[in-house]
Amino acid sequence: MDRIAKGLEADGILTGAGKTKWWTSTINKILRNEKYIGDALLQKTYTTDFLNKTRVKNNGIVPQCYVEGNHEAIIPKDIFLRVQEELVRRRVVKTSANGKKRSYSCNHCFAQIVICGECGEMFRRIHWNNRGCKSVVWRCISRLEPTGQECHARIVNEMVLENVVVQAINTLLGDKSTYQAQLQQNIAKVIRSAQQNTADGINERLQRLQKELLKKANSKEAYGEIADEIFKLREQHEKCTVAFVLWT
Numbered sequence: 163m164d165r166i167a168k169g170l171e172a173d174g175i176l177t178g179a180g181k182t183k184w185w186t187s188t189i190n191k192i193l194r195n196e197k198y199i200g201d202a203l204l205q206k207t208y209t210t211d212f213l214n215k216t217r218v219k220n221n222g223i224v225p226q227c228y229v230e231g232n233h234e235a236i237i238p239k240d241i242f243l244r245v246q247e248e249l250v251r252r253r254v255v256k257t258s259a260n261g262k263k264r265s266y267s268c269n270h271c272f273a274q275i276v277i278c279g280e281c282g283e284m285f286r287r288i289h290w291n292n293r294g295c296k297s298v299v300w301r302c303i304s305r306l307e308p309t310g311q312e313c314h315a316r317i318v319n320e321m322v323l324e325n326v327v328v329q330a331i332n333t334l335l336g337d338k339s340t341y342q343a344q345l346q347q348n349i350a351k352v353i354r355s356a357q358q359n360t361a362d363g364i365n366e367r368l369q370r371l372q373k374e375l376l377k378k379a380n381s382k383e384a385y386g387e388i389a390d391e392i393f394k395l396r397e398q399h400e401k402c403t404v405a406f407v408l409w410t
Contacts, residue, residue, distance in 0.1 A: 163189040193249065196228075196376065199242045200235030203228050228376075243372040247396075250375070250389040258283055258309060272323065278302040281313040287320070368395050 167184035204227040209217050252266030255274050259282055267273045276285035285300040298320040304313035375388045
């Protein structure tokens with residue numbers, strides 16, 4: 163959301179109030195506002211004092227009503243629902259062994275995919291200054307902050323990490339027989355499962371879950387299980403699509 167705000171400011175786009183400054187809270191509200199897809203959530207606020215006309219945010223005290231197709235939409239619903247899914251996914255990327263939840267970060271291509279083999283925590287990118295020698299390294303979070311876990315994982319220089327990844331990719335591409343055999347097995351497995359769960363059926367289930375996710379998110383209800391099922395169905399749908407293309 164910070165990048166969206168900076169992009170709007172760089173392009174000279176004004177806010178609804180005609181201001182040049184964009185706040186991330188404004189971007190957040192825009193991304194979650196169902197009015198852009200033609201729907202309306204009623205009773206977002208309610209009156210607590212009719213004499214003073216005081217209204218407060220409805221946190222479940224008063225029943226809410228979600229109306230679809232209330233007015234003309236300006237954003238396709240499927241794009242809006244994908245945004246809601248992404249917001250949920252970025253909220254908690256990984257839950258540590260001590261129960262702490264790690265949020266999303268997209269500052270580097272290795273972010274959140276380098277996992278410690280000793281304690282299971284993620285590695286974090288930091289700028290290292292060792293006796294005047296500056297470098298960029300990756301270090302286990304357990305060695306950077308108190309996590310309740312004792313870890314002895316070594317610091318990894320970023321250049322070493324980059325070289326290891328490149329070598330692994332080259333090794334994989336160099337030995338085609340190994341991954342081609344695995345790819346064929348994966349394709350066959352996907353095709354078999356696709357016979358039971360067609361792409362149309364998955365899409366239909368996704369649409370129902372997306373609407374349910376949106377309603378629960380707006381009414382502040384728990385929707386973690388729905389989000390997990392949506393992600394699984396998305397992955398299953400992509401596998402079905404890839405299998406169909408390769409098969410034909």
